[in-house]
Amino acid sequence: MEPVPKETLRIAVVDDDPDIVKVIRVILTVHGMEVMEALSGMKGYMMIRNEKPDAVLLDIMMPDIDGYEILRKIKLDPETSDIPVIFVSAKTGQEHVEMGLSLGAQGYVTKPFRPEDLVEAIEKAVAERRASGEA
Numbered sequence: 248m249e250p251v252p253k254e255t256l257r258i259a260v261v262d263d264d265p266d267i268v269k270v271i272r273v274i275l276t277v278h279g280m281e282v283m284e285a286l287s288g289m290k291g292y293m294m295i296r297n298e299k300p301d302a303v304l305l306d307i308m309m310p311d312i313d314g315y316e317i318l319r320k321i322k323l324d325p326e327t328s329d330i331p332v333i334f335v336s337a338k339t340g341q342e343h344v345e346m347g348l349s350l351g352a353q354g355y356v357t358k359p360f361r362p363e364d365l366v367e368a369i370e371k372a373v374a375e376r377r378a379s380g381e382a
Contacts, residue, residue, distance in 0.1 A: 261291030262306035288312035331372035
């Protein structure tokens with residue numbers, strides 16, 4: 248697989264915990280990525296539809312609409328269906344990982360996470376998207 252070119256990746260972060268969003272913003276900014284943030288599921292979904300980021304980091308447990316439902320909406324919309332989604336969740340059980348991946352998520356990173364795991368998941372998902380777009 249070819250390395251991802253080093254243009255600035257635009258990443259949407261959707262999580263209701265402002266502290267987690269801040270940590271992710273710092274990690275991704277250090278790695279040269281542009282970060283868009285939403286602190287609720289519906290705001291996140293609207294941001295994704297409007298901005299069409301290169302990838303989405305999505306929490307599962309949010310008060311207004313959960314990450315599974317947001318992922319379903321993203322995948323059903325032809326305008327956003329090819330955007331890679333990576334769950335970032337405190338739900339560590341294998342059933343949650345399998346559920347997320349079966350709904351179309353390209354990755355699943357559990358909290359607490361290592362910064363390199365987050366960056367690696369994004370780079371892998373974006374590379375796969377590009378490879379499938381060229382096929």
